[in-house]
Amino acid sequence: MNDNELLDMLHKDPQKGLEAVVRQYSAYVMKIAYVRLGEVCTREDIEETVSDIFLMFYNAGVKSGFDMRSVRAYLSVIAQRHCINAFHKYCKADKMLDYNELENIIHDNGTNEDCLIDAVKQLGEPDSFIFIRKYYFGQKNKDIAKELGMSESTLNSRVSRGLDKLRKILKEEKI
């Protein structure tokens, strides 16, 4: 079932639509949650977090009349925000997430959302994939390398070169 069909179902019968969304995207949201919380939570807690994410999606959707173009994108954003909150909750502030290199570059350049997304897109594949995995979802280099079928050293150099390129693009955008 694609996102258009899911959205159609959510409009016609929100409860059935929710069930279909959970069936379709539970593995995806579980992966997002596992990357962020796998080291600090039990599986039970992670599953609870995942079910909360779907509920937040549903409640937000009901409020907006499911006015969205992509279920996946909407879920990704909710999942990411909720998982970071959950991470801090479970760690009780003992182990706060560091700001990553990309967040620091964004801060230095006063970058807005559109500029950032355009810049990431300009990196091209597979670098845009790598950057979203690493900096948005927080996946570890070794796991990204494994899933993309490349060595960790190749991945590290792509990240390093990509950051330079991104810094340059954002600086030019700023000017």
Place this chain on the structure above:
Amino acid sequence: MNNDPVRLSELITASGAQKLNDEFEEFGANAQITDDARQRILSSVMRKAGAEMKETMITKKTRRHSKRFVGFMIAAAIAVTGAAGVYAYNQFFHKENVEHYIKNGAQLEERGLAANIQAQTDELRFTIDTLLSDGHQAYGVLTVEHIGDKTGQALSVHDYAVTIVYADTGEFITNNWGGDAYIDGTEKAGQNRRIICIDLSDVDTQRDVKFLFRRDEPTGSFYGSGKLTGQKDNNDIPIRYECEAAASFRKNVESIDLYDSEGRKVTLSEFEIYSSEVMWEDTLSAKNNLKLIDKDSKKTDCTFTDITGYMETYSYITFNKLVDTDDISGVEINGIEYLK
């Protein structure tokens, strides 16, 4: 570190994120989840969203059971391998756990259906206290306990996992049977008890099976820990285990087939009403509108239902006590009569 940089998660909004759909899709391309985990999440979401999907517990006093069931004294499980022993035909090791779910469970002891099959690791002991089968579903009680240094320590229902395979080939049957464990605060410390409820429609019940047990703590991998069997589950994930117990799903309780006016069949057994099609999607309604019809055609509300479920291909309502099918000539569900 800079002062207060913006989090990427805050900077990227739902509307902007749509431009990153390809990247998000690529990230999720190999995401996997077991059917059981998906079902747990689904149940949890639907409950929180206020949509009734599954179970409610209703209890009532037990009633006497006919002695004729002694004729069905077929042990559910015969042997145990690995770090386990044979305890069939014995008093329940966890009688209170059995009677928590099957109020007149003492009958099972009389009938030799106290399986008491055990297997253990250095930290966990698994006991299949009883295992019943009506040919459609296997139904029983599993007790899991912390042992050794961990005796009495809190035990989450997600600290362990169970996989069931055929004994002869190791071929996969089910993971955790998709069942929730009810932690209601009356359990002993360091102990879980849960209903076993396994659909047998695609299972060859004439072949012996094995319950494979393992710890299921987060390991940084979805695949968990334990020895590999060399087989994979239905999600293509290698099957692992730390200890195992042999068992059987051969029919060992009585059942009768009942039909409505259009010839649609439900089966009434000692522990459930089962239909091999989706007969009642509204589970609460089916439960609340279930009547038993005795030999004199007198209808009585059934007040000892336990778990109701409807899956994509079958429906069932279990009882929290054994039912004497001899006393029953039919049932009425949502106003529809099913008779012998």
